[in-house]
Amino acid sequence: MDKKTLSFQAEVKQLLHLVTHSLYSNKEIFLRELVSNASDACDKLRFEALDNAALYEDAPNLEVRISYDKDARRIVISDNGIGLSETEAIEHLGTIAKSGTKEFMSKLDGEQARDANLIGQFGVGFYSGYIVADRITVESRRAGLGADQGVRWSSEGTGDFEVEGIHRERRGTDVILHLREGEDEFLSLWRLKSIVGKYSDHISLPILMRKEEWDSEAGKHVQKDEWETVNKAAALWSRSKSDVTDAEYKAFYEQLTYDSTPPLSYTHNRVEGRSEYTQLLYIPAKAPFDLWNRDKRGGVKLYVKRVFIMDDAEALMPVYLRFVKGVIDSADLPLNVSRELLQESRDVKAIREGSTKRVLSMLESLADSSDEQTAADDKARYAAFWKEFGSVLKEGIGEDHANQERLAKLLRFASTQADEGVSFADYVARMKEGQEVIYYITADTLAAAKNSPQLEIFKKKGIEVLLLTDRVDEWMLSHLHEFDGHELQSVAKGAVDLGKLQDEDEKKQAEAAAESFKPTLERIQKALEGRAKEVRVTTRLVDSPACLVAEEGDMSGHLARLLKQAGQSAPASQPVLEINAEHALVRKLAAIPDGEARFDDLSQVLFDNALLAEGGHLEDPAAHVRRIQALLLA
């Protein structure tokens, strides 16, 4: 077959540039990446061979071999996995297929591009070989194809690569690294072995290297024909908990996720009973760059009896726990389980429920740690978790009704008493005597929430109000109506009802004020026709003249704005304007004689100011400005 020269896809060139320039300080990871590809290739073969045992040919023992040649300055990583056909070599080694990777590349700006940690997060794969090699040759034959259908792919990792057909007896792939000048440190059994130990110990296949012996005549180590296994070759999760050290769990996490920040917490269990499986689940310390992408691949890999099955096993973890990383190894599922089957299987459902509960317990033990020695540290860790993943966890309130109560206990808020970390339980413990409901307000920012006029009476009376400023909060609250028997009530909805918190005198006073104010209210109502559904006197205001509230059952102004921003239509509902009859401005308004235009102007300004105060947008800002100016001159 003729030799062809082809060009890399633009993103590959970009990636190659990044890899060779940014990861230079951590060169050794090339071996981790290539060994991991070799191991993936073996997993793929094992998976395809479930339906077609002939693919094993005469070599059923899957393995990875690493060898080096000091004189030729080469390192070779060989596997007897699935291999590559010519088309696959062109496609897989010349383009980036994964859309996530492409997206990631396009998001990196110059500053971030130097952050090796960030790049490490998504795994640089095959191209990391170019950190240490100035040419890589790949020789491969796909399992199932004839010996004359091998392929040689070769490139200096700049703009082009070459492909040609070759004769190759062995199935699988050899990745041959021609080392760059100055990279000879890697031409050593000891060095290569220690890198394997560091990153690839848990690869469940044997990784073999040639034994060496000291030759005193030659005065150097010489390679023997005999090979030895240099990794532990036991899946970490299949070992007993007591045999695995904390450092090993953390190293495995890094290998699994490419995240060099140690995880916040992890849990390792063997579950027995109706469904038998092992779970090793981690909560990362930092949110990944694409946390908000609800469609991305899940972080939990599914194995069946230590055979890798798939890693976008959404069926194993609810979407709101998409930040969880780890491995689930089932003893019951059939090896050839398909995605469709996964969705329906009762065993999978049991695994999913069990794993969800595990993650929640893990979070609960941090949040409500009762261990005297570690409680402070646990709580700090929970606070860190909440900062990174709290908003995602809130999705669970609407999505996972079975665990809603447990999730509600894990929620943390800002309130009028503390800027963060307030749980419903903290709130309830601090409730005033006679207080029955939990008060909250939603707003775009903490400052807007804190300064909202609707809070004035609550501040005056020392009643705590939760301040909710997350985009998902409104949605979450449409699914959560109470906590521990206490109804959740928005202070921006309906007439203010302080129940037993308001004394009789105050109530009577308010009623009297409302009565005597009736004629003015009617005049304001007329002036605001088409804008305010109702105008009424309120006791919720202390320092502000007016505020807007939504009618019970209507959508709050905040939610209507969120929907509008998201491009969705919000049902048009007018707010209620509530007036503080004690306020000087309102008294001034009431004193304006009938028929004067000033009355209309001031009514409109009152309404617009109330809208601005809650973060709303004026439909006609110019008219507002004109009115203010007219009033200033009056």
Ligand SMILES: Nc1ncnc2c1ncn2[C@@H]1O[C@H](COP(=O)(O)OP(=O)(O)OP(=O)(O)O)[C@@H](O)[C@H]1O
């Ligand atoms: N040893 C190998 N045997 C067979 N195919 C391979 C081998 N190494 C790489 N490939 C193919 O080349 C593709 C690209 O490899 P690369 O390492 O760049 O990305 P990846 O493995 O898909 O992603 P990542 O390394 O981030 O998990 C692989 O998906 C696989 O199809």
